[in-house]
Amino acid sequence: MTFAPKTWIVGETVTAALLNQEIRDQFNSMFDAWTTYTPTWTATTNPALGNGVLTGRYLKVGRTCLADIRLEMGSTTTYGSGAYAFSVPFAATSAVVDYLGTARLAAGASTWAGQAVMSAGSTVFSCTFPTSATDSRAASMTGAAPSTLAAGHILRAQIEYQTAN
Incomplete structure (x- = not known):
């Protein structure tokens, strides 16, 4: 299920886990069973x-x-x-x-x-x-x-x- 996207903060470190959650997981939820x-x-x-x-x-x-x-x-x-x-x-x-x-x-x-x-x-x-x-x-x-x-x-x-x- 999709959720509200993260509000990013200036200077925040982008990690693989954050990218997976904010991009991959959101996208995949649109194709869930x-x-x-x-x-x-x-x-x-x-x-x-x-x-x-x-x-x-x-x-x-x-x-x-x-x-x-x-x-x-x-x-x-x-x-x-x-x-x-x-x-x-x-x-x-x-x-x-x-x-x-x-x-x-x-x-x-x-x-x-x-x-x-x-x-x-x-x-x-x-x-x-x-x-x-x-x-x-x-x-x-x-x-x-x-x-x-x-x-x-x-x-x-x-x-x-x-x-x-």
Whole structure:
């Protein structure tokens, strides 16, 4: 992970260790492997993962974070009620912008393309999809929209945002 660069002092002795830390390590951190995290899945009435699988990973360079989640519904997954939200590994900055990403729901024979949406200062994002196969307006994802969720359905979503720190 990148960090704030050193403030150099006039007359300071530059050593190999300092150069490695300030140049090599900073550069290498931009090409690090992704880091896994455990996202939370919430709603007005929270869903229960049961034997489903929810995984997350992120890559942070400076204050830019790219976060992915993958949610696979299981046979004992329950879907709660209300719009779904998924946690991100770092809070977003409170700058007055919203962040957008992509979302894809594979629901049986249907595939839904949508957006991941996160507000400034938030610690969660939600997914929006068309409200029906004939309506291109977007609505927040729930257990019944854009399709009634069932075992084997898979949601994949990614959001890029500026972190608070």
